[in-house]
Amino acid sequence: MIEFPRDLQNTIPSSSVKIVGLGGAGTNMLDRVVLDGMDGAEMLAINTDIRTLSGSVARDRIQLGRNLTKGLGAGGDPELGQQAVLEAESEVRASLKGRKIVFLCVGLGGGTGSGAAPIVCRIAREEGAFVVVFATMPFSFEGRRRREQADTSLNELAVLSNALVTFDNTRMGDLVLAKQGIHEAFAAADRMISESIKAVIRLVIRPGLINVGLDDLMAALRTTRSRCLFGSGIATGKDRAQKALRNALNSPLLDQGALLRDTETVLVHLCGGEDLTLYEIELLMQSLSKHVPEKAHVLFGAAVDPSMGDHLSITMISSLPEDRLHIPRTSPIERPGLLEPTVGFADDVEEEEEEPVAIKPVAREKKPAVKAAVTAASLFADPAPAPVVAEFTSRAAVVVDEAPFAEPEPSPFTIDPIKPEEEEDEEVFTSLRKEEPELEVEPEREPEPELESEPEAVSLPEIEDEDFPELEAPPVSEPEEEEPAFFSIADDQEAANEKEPEGEKPVVLPGVFDDLEEEFADLEEPVVLEKPSGKPKSGKAQTELSFEGGPRGKFEGASPSLFEGEDLDVPAFLRKKR
Numbered sequence: 001m002i003e004f005p006r007d008l009q010n011t012i013p014s015s016s017v018k019i020v021g022l023g024g025a026g027t028n029m030l031d032r033v034v035l036d037g038m039d040g041a042e043m044l045a046i047n048t049d050i051r052t053l054s055g056s057v058a059r060d061r062i063q064l065g066r067n068l069t070k071g072l073g074a075g076g077d078p079e080l081g082q083q084a085v086l087e088a089e090s091e092v093r094a095s096l097k098g099r100k101i102v103f104l105c106v107g108l109g110g111g112t113g114s115g116a117a118p119i120v121c122r123i124a125r126e127e128g129a130f131v132v133v134f135a136t137m138p139f140s141f142e143g144r145r146r147r148e149q150a151d152t153s154l155n156e157l158a159v160l161s162n163a164l165v166t167f168d169n170t171r172m173g174d175l176v177l178a179k180q181g182i183h184e185a186f187a188a189a190d191r192m193i194s195e196s197i198k199a200v201i202r203l204v205i206r207p208g209l210i211n212v213g214l215d216d217l218m219a220a221l222r223t224t225r226s227r228c229l230f231g232s233g234i235a236t237g238k239d240r241a242q243k244a245l246r247n248a249l250n251s252p253l254l255d256q257g258a259l260l261r262d263t264e265t266v267l268v269h270l271c272g273g274e275d276l277t278l279y280e281i282e283l284l285m286q287s288l289s290k291h292v293p294e295k296a297h298v299l300f301g302a303a304v305d306p307s308m309g310d311h312l313s314i315t316m317i318s319s320l321p322e323d324r325l326h327i328p329r330t331s332p333i334e335r336p337g338l339l340e341p342t343v344g345f346a347d348d349v350e351e352e353e354e355e356p357v358a359i360k361p362v363a364r365e366k367k368p369a370v371k372a373a374v375t376a377a378s379l380f381a382d383p384a385p386a387p388v389v390a391e392f393t394s395r396a397a398v399v400v401d402e403a404p405f406a407e408p409e410p411s412p413f414t415i416d417p418i419k420p421e422e423e424e425d426e427e428v429f430t431s432l433r434k435e436e437p438e439l440e441v442e443p444e445r446e447p448e449p450e451l452e453s454e455p456e457a458v459s460l461p462e463i464e465d466e467d468f469p470e471l472e473a474p475p476v477s478e479p480e481e482e483e484p485a486f487f488s489i490a491d492d493q494e495a496a497n498e499k500e501p502e503g504e505k506p507v508v509l510p511g512v513f514d515d516l517e518e519e520f521a522d523l524e525e526p527v528v529l530e531k532p533s534g535k536p537k538s539g540k541a542q543t544e545l546s547f548e549g550g551p552r553g554k555f556e557g558a559s560p561s562l563f564e565g566e567d568l569d570v571p572a573f574l575r576k577k578r
């Protein structure tokens with residue numbers, strides 16, 4: 001019986017792997033990775049902005065530019081970001097010392113991230129670490145200046161890092177509906193990036209049955225001026241291999257797998273529980289062969305991880321040169337047969353002789369893919385990591401992500417996947433994007449009625465003076481001189497008092513109260529003023545007023561206004577009664 005060497009599956013000590021979140025976006029990405037659960041690595045947050053830094057869940061934190069920015073951000077100025085990190089260089093160096101692999105997460109376009117990332121990358125390389133950079137490019141709406149700052153920094157990182165994985169925030173924004181907030185867009189982008197980071201880290205730091213080494217990773221990403229293609233999927237249950245592949249192809253960075261059809265090198269890594277079978281691997285690779293060109297170099301790795309339970313995961317990493325990003329889509333390549341993957345066994349490593357060269361951006365010639373060169377296991381077996389080789393650092397990954405989002409193709413699979421929650425989320429995003437309602441078109445308005453032309457002026461007959469009899473003003477009688485009345489209110493009370501002779505009685509106007517007495521004489525009871533309750537309180541029922549034969553009021557004596565035999569001066573009510 002052949003004994004399976006289980007010690008090969010030992011994970012790399014977490015103290016040798018550091019995930020660094022740099023700047024505001026980098027810190028958010030790192031937090032996402034921590035919150036989603038990531039073992040096997042130390043976490044370090046670096047930022048100028050003390051507020052964001054202190055809110056990070058990472059255990060290690062370094063503040064940049066204590067004296068320069070004094071706890072504030074770099075205000076979108078990469079120069080300031082660069083100076084700030086130089087101020088804290090010794091701290092950064094101490095924190096990265098002795099690390100074998102450094103994953104640097106950064107959002108490019110601002111001041112701290114764009115300015116400090118190349119310096120942090122250089123320090124890590126000088127300390128002998130293998131550096132993989134995960135960088136986001138700004139949303140298109142953030143403007144040209146940010147895009148240019150991001151491009152400048154990205155070009156430097158392409159030279160300095162070992163592997164560069166770029167994500168375009170604009171493309172990530174496709175994960176959410178247009179009407180959703182910017183926070184949702186960032187959160188969706190961070191989730192996607194966190195998944196990718198975790199997959200790459202798992203792939204590199206967890207040596208497996210069939211190892212994928214750091215050189216394999218570089219081979220997959222080394223095309224000059226290219227965009228990283230990335231897809232990761234996980235599934236369980238019946239047909240989990242096909243389901244996992246379908247989920248991986250659904251990744252927005254693969255355009256439903258369409259972008260893979262032009263790739264030259266693709267790295268595929270499978271991870272399953274102890275029940276992972278050879279048949280499943282074969283099945284999965286057969287399906288994948290329909291999505292990549294026949295000549296593509298497939299670097300294949302597989303690992304058994306008991307913690308996966310009955311889940312199977314697949315991770316695909318590739319890159320595509322910029323000039324091939326706009327190729328119209330066609331159906332996947334139909335080709336029978338299984339690809340011959342380049343398989344690297346951990347105990348079968350042939351290290352290539354490499355001459356150390358100075359770091360400079362060189363457009364390298366295309367070379368055959370490295371065959372399981374430096375696997376993660378061998379990297380740790382040798383305490384002194386291989387010296388930096390220019391040809392590996394020369395492959396840049398500059399994202400120019402203007403390719404239109406292609407329509408999804410009908411899936412080659414027919415079985416509905418049963419997925420864990422995270423993946424379902426991802427699919428929900430995709431389906432939400434598809435279901436996004438079209439913008440409502442404002443209903444056509446009724447044409448407003450044309451303004452009528454101004455009516456012609458009506459000509460009135462001229463009015464002559466003689467049409468009006470001359471009105472005579474009534475004679476004005478001269479006011480008689482009267483004694484001043486003391487009951488009138490004087491403006492000046494004092495003056496009034498002066499006028500009132502002492503001891504005199506107030507004047508009573510004759511006649512007024514006599515009239516009132518007469519009017520109320522026939523009232524038996526005094527009138528009580530109360531809130532009306534429907535019945536008069538006086539006790540006497542009011543008799544109906546009779547209009548019949550009554551006086552014609554002010555029309556009395558005047559000739560009646562007759563119309564069709566009716567006297568219009570008689571109230572209508574009486575006329576109807578008749």
Ligand SMILES: Nc1nc2c(ncn2[C@@H]2O[C@H](COP(=O)(O)OP(=O)(O)OP(=O)(O)O)[C@@H](O)[C@H]2O)c(=O)[nH]1
Pocket residue numbers: 022023024025026028029048049073074075076077107108109110111112113114136137138139142146169186187189190
């Ligand atoms: N994916 C993602 N991208 C972000 C997030 N926040 C900002 N970004 C992007 O990252 C770029 C840089 O923003 P920050 O990281 O906040 O800026 P910084 O590097 O800290 O620089 P300063 O704010 O100038 O100090 C922005 O232009 C955005 O495109 C985030 O939470 N998630």
